Amino acid sequence: MVERLSRGPARVSELAKPLPMSLPAALQHLGVLEDAGLVRSEKVGRVRICRVEPGALGLAEQWINARRAEWGRRLDRLGDYLATLPDEEATMPDDRPVLTLHMHPLASYCWKVLLALYEAETPFQTVQIDGVPKDDKAYAERWPIAKMPLLQDGGLFLPETSIIIDYLQARHPGSAILIPADPDAAREVRLWDRFFDLYVHTPMQKLVSDRMRAAEAKDAVGVAEARATLDTAYAMLERRMAGRTWAAGEAFSMADCAAMPPLFYVEAMHPYRGAYPALAAYFERLAGRPSAQRVVREAQPWFRYFPFVEALEPRFLAAGAA
Numbered sequence: 001m002v003e004r005l006s007r008g009p010a011r012v013s014e015l016a017k018p019l020p021m022s023l024p025a026a027l028q029h030l031g032v033l034e035d036a037g038l039v040r041s042e043k044v045g046r047v048r049i050c051r052v053e054p055g056a057l058g059l060a061e062q063w064i065n066a067r068r069a070e071w072g073r074r075l076d077r078l079g080d081y082l083a084t085l086p087d088e089e090a091t092m093p094d095d096r097p098v099l100t101l102h103m104h105p106l107a108s109y110c111w112k113v114l115l116a117l118y119e120a121e122t123p124f125q126t127v128q129i130d131g132v133p134k135d136d137k138a139y140a141e142r143w144p145i146a147k148m149p150l151l152q153d154g155g156l157f158l159p160e161t162s163i164i165i166d167y168l169q170a171r172h173p174g175s176a177i178l179i180p181a182d183p184d185a186a187r188e189v190r191l192w193d194r195f196f197d198l199y200v201h202t203p204m205q206k207l208v209s210d211r212m213r214a215a216e217a218k219d220a221v222g223v224a225e226a227r228a229t230l231d232t233a234y235a236m237l238e239r240r241m242a243g244r245t246w247a248a249g250e251a252f253s254m255a256d257c258a259a260m261p262p263l264f265y266v267e268a269m270h271p272y273r274g275a276y277p278a279l280a281a282y283f284e285r286l287a288g289r290p291s292a293q294r295v296v297r298e299a300q301p302w303f304r305y306f307p308f309v310e311a312l313e314p315r316f317l318a319a320g321a322a
């Protein structure tokens with residue numbers, strides 16, 4: 001209507017004709033424009049002639065221009081502010097963990113890597129392997145030796161716990177240094193990591209696997225050898241741990257990650273805590289760490305499947321393990 005009237009005065013019927021509305025509705029619109037002072041109408045004979053009120057349009061124009069200028073300034077300020085923000089794409093942390101640990105919460109070698117990840121506060125996700133890993137087709141194809149865990153970093157699948165921790169330290173270092181940079185200190189950590197894997201963890205696994213064998217398949221000689229290795233290891237560790245806090249160097253390291261899981265489980269099948277107080281005290285230090293408490297807590301629903309569950313200390317069992 002205003003557009004039409006800006007070209008000159010018009011009758012109400014003329015104004016209403018091109019509009020997609022009834023005459024009464026057009027009259028209502030006109031009333032609003034008149035109330036706002038934008039349009040003036042006068043009766044000339046039997047017709048009502050409408051004309052635009054140029055002064056009022058000027059006022060409206062001023063108001064619109066003032067709002068436009070204000071919004072322009074606001075958008076400029078918003079633009080300036082956004083320009084001060086760092087590039088979102090480059091800096092937004094992607095909260096999806098890049099690392100995946102293929103594991104089982106009961107498996108002692110999986111604990112070793114979990115301890116390293118928890119100690120370093122490294123984000124990761126897990127894929128639980130149920131049953132034996134060699135029966136998991138995809139797992140066995142990636143690592144036909146089929147031992148857990150496997151660390152996945154993109155397309156890379158890494159086996160062997162010490163290699164995994166080495167890799168984490170180099171490629172995803174977190175808040176803990178588990179292998180020192182100094183070569184001599186690192187060698188000591190690696191030596192005691194090997195010690196716990198080969199001379200405590202391996203014989204412990206022998207006792208577990210023999211327990212699960214049928215009577216006619218039991219390996220008495222192998223079990224005796226495993227127990228003898230454990231006795232030698234306990235005696236060495238008792239001497240070593242008297243007067244030191246951690247297995248290698250001054251700080252908690254990969255060697256301690258290797259120590260905690262077998263020292264936890266082996267007590268149930270070849271106890272040491274009564275006869276080797278320094279080793280027992282070392283285990284208490286290990287077990288007291290939040291990382292260790294977490295792996296134990298996460299394993300509790302599965303302890304019932306541990307062949308020596310009846311010999312696990314009650315303090316480590318929870319409702320879920322009954």
Ligand SMILES: N[C@@H](CCC(=O)N[C@@H](CS)C(=O)NCC(=O)O)C(=O)O
Nearest residue numbers: 107108109132133147148149160161
């Ligand atoms: N040397 C390996 C040992 C791993 C290992 O023995 N894993 C056990 C679980 S604690 C396993 O996968 N056992 C399943 C099987 O033998 O079928 C490492 O350090 O990763």
